[in-house]
Amino acid sequence: MQRLILGRKNHIMAVGAVLIAAGFVSALVFKNEIAAGWTLAAASVIGAAPIAIQAYQALKVKVVSIDLLVTIAVAGALLIKNFEESAIVTFLFLFGAFLEQRTLNKTRSAIKELTEMAPESALKQMPNGEFEEVDVEEVDVGDILLVKTGAKIPVDGTVLSGEGSVDEASITGESLPVLKEKGSKVFAGTILDNGTIQIVADRIGEDTTFSKIIELVEEAQDSKSKAERFIDRFARYYTPAVLLIGVIVFMFSRDLELAVTILVLGCPGALVIGVPVSNVAGIGNGARNGVLLKGSEVIRDFSRVDTVVFDKTGTLTAGSPSVVEKLYYGGDTKKALSLLASVERESGHPLAKAVLEEIGDAEFLTVENTEVVKGAGITASVDGHRVAVGNPALMEREKIKISGQAKADIARLEKEGNSLVIAAVDGEIRVLMAVRDTIRPGVKESLSRLKKLGVKNLVMLSGDNQGTVDAVSRELGLTEARGNMLPQDKSAYIRKMIEEKGKTVAFVGDGVNDSPSLALAHIGIAMGGGTDVAIESSDVVLMNSDFSRLPHALGLAKATARNMKQNIIIAVGVVLFLLAGVIFSEWMNMSIGMLVHEISILAVILNGMRLLRFKLRKQALRQSQ
C-alpha cells in the first residue's frame, strides 16, 4: 500500500491539481463555497498521503524530515478548515519535488554519460579457440579478447595482434584517435574506431583505469567540505527546532494558523541542496573535459590559488633541444657542415644530437686526433683541416678569428638564452648554431590565461641548469625560475611559500617522484595521462597531460566556488525574506511560503546547471576586458 502510493506520486499530484482547479471554479464561478471546501479538502488529503508516509518512514529511523513539517502543517490547516491553503501547500510540495527530480537529473547528467560508457560485454576466447560474447564480469585477468571496429574495449589490456585507432575520450577527454599496435596498452571504456585487435586482459572490473576514474568522480561529488558538513548537521537539528518553535508559538499565542505557517516557512529547502548541486555540476563538467577535481574542498582551495609552481622544465618545454637558428660566415658551406657533422658524430652530447638532426644527410669524413675540451667542445683533424666545434670559450682558447658581425650574433643569441655550437675550420669561424629546448605549443597562451584568472606567481623549479631555466623563464614571462633543484629543495621552497609568504600554492607535477611537493602544496595537480599514482596522490588530475586543460580547470574551480556562494546567498536570503514576511507583513501565508521555497530550490538547481556549460574562452575574455 505504502509503496503503491509513493510510486504514484506523480498521478496523485495530477489529481490534486485537477481537484484544486475544480474547487476554485466552484467557488469563484458557481459561488458554491461548500462544494469548493469539500473538493479542496479532498485534494489536501489525497496529496498529503505520500508526504505523510515519507514523514512516518523517516520518523521510524529517527529523522525529523521536511515531510513531517508539511504533514503537520497540512493537518493543522485542515483543522482550522483552511482547505484552500492546505490543498495548495500539498500540491506545491509535490510539484516542487517533481521538478527537483527532473532538474537534479540534469545536473548529474555529465557523470551519468560517463558511467554509461562502461563496457558491458566482451568477445572472449573460449578453450576451443572460438570467440564468444560474454558479460564483461566473466572476463578474468589473462583472458584473450577480440575487439572489433566500433566496439568498446572491455578491460585494460595489452594488444596481442592487429592494429587500430582508439578514441580515448572517456579516459582523457580528448577524442583524437590514438594508434594501437602490438604491445600497446588499451583502456576499458575507450572505443576502437577502426581496425580489429586482440588483447590480453591485464586489469578487470574495478581495477581498470576507467572504473577508478568513475569511482573517484562519484566520491568527489559527494565529498563534503567543512561548510557542507556544518549545513548537514545544522539541517539535522534545524528541522526538529522548527517543529519545536511551531509548538511553542501555538502554546503561547493559541493561533494555530500562525503556528502552521511557521512550520512551512521553516522548511530548509534550498540551503541543503544548493551546495551539492553546484558541486556535482562543476565536477561533472570537469570529468567531461579531462579534468578530475576531487571534491568541494579541493574546488574551494583551488579557486583561491595565487601561485602555480611547475616541477620541471619538461612540463613547459618539448624536452629535447633543437636548433632554432643557424648562421654561416663564408666559405664552402656544404663542406663546413660535413666537417661539423663528422666531428659531432663522435660525441654523445645532447647539443651534438640536435646539430646532427638539423644537418640531416651529410658526407661523413674520417676524424683523427680528437681532443675533448671539458665544458668547451671538441677539436680534431678532419680531411686535412683543423676543426674546432664548441662554445665561445673554445674559440678563445683556439685563438679563432671572430668578425665583428659574428661577435654581435654570438652576444645576441646568448642573451636570448640559447646554447651555442660554433664550428671553426682552419682558424676561421664558419658556422654558428643556436640550440634551445623549445616551448610546447600553446603553453604561452595557457600561462597568460592563468594570469588573467588571477594567478600572480608562476614559478618553475627545475633540476636543469640555471641557464636553461632562465631562458625558458624569459620566453614565457615566469615570475620566478630556479634551476639545480633537488626534490627536497622543491618541497622546502613550497613550504617557505606557504608558511612564510602566506601564498596559496598549486603544484603541477607528474605525480611520480614529487609526491612530497604534491602533498605539501594546497593543491597538487598531476599531469598523469591516467596513471594510478597520479590519480591517487593528487587533488586535481589533468587526464591526458594536456597543459591547456590547466586554465580550464582553474576557471571551472573558480566558477564552481562562485556558484556555491551564490546558492548559499539565495538560500539564506529566502529564509530571511520569509521570516521578515511573517513578522512584518499581513499577506504572508502558508501557500506563499511554500511557493517561495520551491522557487528558491529550483533557482539554486538551475543556477548550478549553468556550470555544465562552462567554457573558459568566454570567461577569460570577459575578465580581461
Add this chain to the structure above:
Amino acid sequence: MKKATIQVNTLTCPSCALKIEGAVKALDGVEKESVRVLFNSSKVKLDYDEGKLAVEDIEKAIAALGYEVKKSQVK
C-alpha cells in the same frame, strides 16, 4: 567483514540520504562508521559482518523505505 556497494533508484532530496543512512545503521551487523550514502550517485557503501546478516537484509531495509534497489555488489 564484507564491503557492499548498493545502487538505489535516483535520490532526489538530501533527507532521503539521511533516511537510508539511519535505516542501514540501525541494522545489527552493519559497521556503523562505514556507512556512507552517496547522494549524487545514489549509492550506499558500507561494511558488514556476513555472519550476522546478508546483503539481502540490507536491501530489504532500504526497500522498506520506498527506495528501489537496482543492484548490489559485495566483495
